[in-house]
Amino acid sequence: MTDKLYEIVSRVFNIPISQITDESGQENIESWDSFNVYVLLDEIETTFDVKFNLDETMEIKKVVDLRKLLQKHGMN
Secondary structure, three states: OHHHHHHHHHHOOOHHHHHHOOOOOOOOOOOHHHHHHHHHHHHHHHOOOOOHHHHHHHHHOOOOOOHHHHHHOOOO
C-alpha cells in the first residue's frame, strides 16, 4: 500500500516520490490545498475501491492520516 499511496500523492501534487514520507502534508507540500486534497481523495477512493465519509476526510493532515484511514477500511 505504501508504494501505491506514495505514487498517488506524487502524481496529484506533482512532486517526486522521493520527497514523500508519512509526515508529508500541508506544511511541507506547497500544492497541498483543498482542491488537490479533493483530487487526492478521489484518486485514492478509485484506486483502492473505498469510500470515505466527510468526518474521515476532515481528519487528513498528512500522508500518515491517509494510511491510517485506508487501514481502517481494511487495506494493508
